[in-house]
Amino acid sequence: MIKLTLSEAMKIGFIGGGRLAFALANGFITAGLAKADEITASCHPSDVASAKAFKDLGATAVFENKPVVERSEVVIVSVKPDVVVPALREVKDLPASKNKLFISVAMGITTATVEKSLPLEARVIRVMPNTPALVKEGAAALSRGSRATDEDAKLTAQLFRAVGTCDEVPEYQMDAITALSGSGPAYVYMLIESLADGGVRCGLPRDLALRLAAQTTLGAAAMLRTGGHPAALKDNVTSPGGSTAEGTYHLEQNGFRSAIIGAVTAATERCKVVNQQLNN
Numbered sequence: 001m002i003k004l005t006l007s008e009a010m011k012i013g014f015i016g017g018g019r020l021a022f023a024l025a026n027g028f029i030t031a032g033l034a035k036a037d038e039i040t041a042s043c044h045p046s047d048v049a050s051a052k053a054f055k056d057l058g059a060t061a062v063f064e065n066k067p068v069v070e071r072s073e074v075v076i077v078s079v080k081p082d083v084v085v086p087a088l089r090e091v092k093d094l095p096a097s098k099n100k101l102f103i104s105v106a107m108g109i110t111t112a113t114v115e116k117s118l119p120l121e122a123r124v125i126r127v128m129p130n131t132p133a134l135v136k137e138g139a140a141a142l143s144r145g146s147r148a149t150d151e152d153a154k155l156t157a158q159l160f161r162a163v164g165t166c167d168e169v170p171e172y173q174m175d176a177i178t179a180l181s182g183s184g185p186a187y188v189y190m191l192i193e194s195l196a197d198g199g200v201r202c203g204l205p206r207d208l209a210l211r212l213a214a215q216t217t218l219g220a221a222a223m224l225r226t227g228g229h230p231a232a233l234k235d236n237v238t239s240p241g242g243s244t245a246e247g248t249y250h251l252e253q254n255g256f257r258s259a260i261i262g263a264v265t266a267a268t269e270r271c272k273v274v275n276q277q278l279n280n
């Protein structure tokens, strides 16, 4: 087996050159982990915009999946969940697919499902990243497939740690992680947009409201990273009889916490349904 070592010269391929693939490719390049001209991504022939985005990065955009596998040491499978099996079927019989590390980022799709679509010798790791990888603030988790080695897990963790954090977890936790940190940026953007809308409603100019909302979210997250507990940090903001107590009371009355908990629960269920549908 060829030993993989992470270096700037590592050839990284993406089957599915969409939004997440672009965020990762851009993140890997700016982190100095990959050279743009060592990256290959496959795009649909009709998807001129994605192909152009990769070309503008200095990467190679192709319109077939086979060259991605042939040109790359590590292949990141970044198509939509229902396209994973058909896309891998196209490359299964290539000699280049044997002994290769495939990293699947598809929501809900288990390593067992991916392994069944590849040659016996291929190794699989499942990763759930998120789009803030683009600015090196990603949160990722990885789980090993049955044939993945310690070195594969180490290399994958190194790749994703270059663009944020990466924890190794048992695979049964992956759906909940997808629902929390994979989808989480969308919920946070909704929070930020709502904060700004509130500011505008109360008379602030839109650009100031949006900047304050984004910086407040960034600052609050940075405080948590220093080791504080969210409840204690919230209490520090809440003066007796003050504005925050009034605001948080309104949130509680309107089911803010249960709405967020419900969102993560619903998204977790969606991941399970997707994998079940694929295996029926």
Ligand SMILES: NC(=O)C1=CN([C@@H]2O[C@H](COP(=O)(O)OP(=O)(O)OC[C@H]3O[C@@H](n4cnc5c(N)ncnc54)[C@H](OP(=O)(O)O)[C@@H]3O)[C@@H](O)[C@H]2O)C=CC1
Pocket (backbone or CB within 6 Å): 015, 016, 017, 018, 019, 020, 021, 042, 043, 044, 046, 047, 050, 065, 078, 079, 080, 081, 083, 086, 087, 105, 106, 107, 128, 129, 130, 131, 182, 183
């Ligand atoms: N977006 C995110 O924040 C995250 C996404 N993911 C996972 O990443 C994967 C991709 O998501 P995302 O980037 O959002 O989706 P996109 O739709 O942006 O990307 C998928 C890309 O694959 C292309 N494609 C479709 N069929 C094929 C095929 N047979 N061969 C090669 N490429 C093909 C699509 O082209 P076309 O549009 O023309 O169909 C599209 O450009 C999903 O499995 C998702 O679960 C994981 C974590 C976070």
Ligand SMILES: O=C(O)[C@@H]1CCC=N1
Pocket (backbone or CB within 6 Å): 107, 178, 182, 183
């Ligand atoms: O919405 C989705 O299905 C993907 C998975 C996590 C984030 N985006």
